[in-house]
Amino acid sequence: MRAMNCRAFGPVDDLVLEEVATPVPGPGEVLLRVAACGVNFPDVLIVQGKYQFKPEPPFAPGGEVSGTIAALGPDVTGWTVGDPVIATTLWGGFSEELVIAADRLLRRPDSMDEVTAAGFALTYGTSYHALVQRAAIRPGETLLVLGAAGGVGIAAIQIAKALGARVIAAASTPEKLAVAKAEGADDLVNYSEDGYRDRLKELTGGRGIDVVYDPVGGALFEPSLRSMAWNGRYLVVGFASGEIPKVPANLTLLKGCAVVGVFWGQFRRTEPELDAENFRALFELHAAGRIKPLISATYPLERAKEALHALAERRVTGKIVLTV
Secondary structure: OEEEEEOOOOOHHHOEEEEOOOOOOOOOEEEEEEEEEEEOHHHHHHHHOOOOOOOOOOEOOOOEEEEEEEEEOOOOOOOOOOOEEEEEOOOOOOEOEEEEEHHHEEEOOOOOOHHHHHOOHHHHHHHHHHHHHHOOOOOOOEEEEOOOOEHHHHHHHHHHHHOOOEEEEEEOOHHHHHHHHHOOOOEEEEOOOOOHHHHHHHHOOOOOEEEEEEOOOHHHHHHHHOOEEEEEEEEEOOOOOOOOOOOOHHHHHHHOOEEEEOOHHHHHHHOHHHHHHHHHHHHHHHHOOOOOOOEEEEEEHHHHHHHHHHHHOOOOOEEEEEEO
């Protein structure tokens, strides 16, 4: 089979498309024939050795895939060869076949095609967990979404609207804000322009933001935290800006707000039953047409490096997916 491998930690351009042996599933594992793989910011970090998990090279990046089961390892029950599935993994998705633990599989619903499925699990799993378990967002509350035209940003907008919240979308260009508006945002803020906090104050009538969804970090953190309402929840989702901000602890005291970490991967490992409930709810929302990933581009496996560059350079709206 072919895989886009990282042979040593370093630049994305060092990835190599090569022929490798087809893996064999062990006990509790399945061999998955990959149809498509979502491209996400952790894929850039893991290749560079900057992610919290560092696999031993060579390995293929890629953390969310869709495909069909090609073979079952010993002791696997509840699945059959040919079943259409969605799988999340820390790495390995940029390949034609992948061995994965059976307990990391989701059955792909009939309402979802393979490309859509490859752009669903990570972004919607993260955003639903963030808004429901970590923020306990309530109907009528105001959510500020930073990086609103990205994959997790769009997922957060759609889910929040389905849960009855008001959404303010924040992004760096008019084009990205137009995407967020088309995906359901109620109001828009361009954070590359002056007056960011004044605009948030105006939009909330001086009350402030109930929940901030932040996958960006960096320079946006402090002004957004200063714009919180009393009892607000600031969701730390990621650091796409490349800068991990420090929390001014006095602001949490003055605002009576909480800064809350969101680590969906660890949540899924430690609370699998609750994660499964989340996906049942998400699949119902998708089948009802209330949520749907915006797949802005697809790339063949051999152009994976181009896809990663587009993501790293923040030229992507919605999700991009490799077709394998």
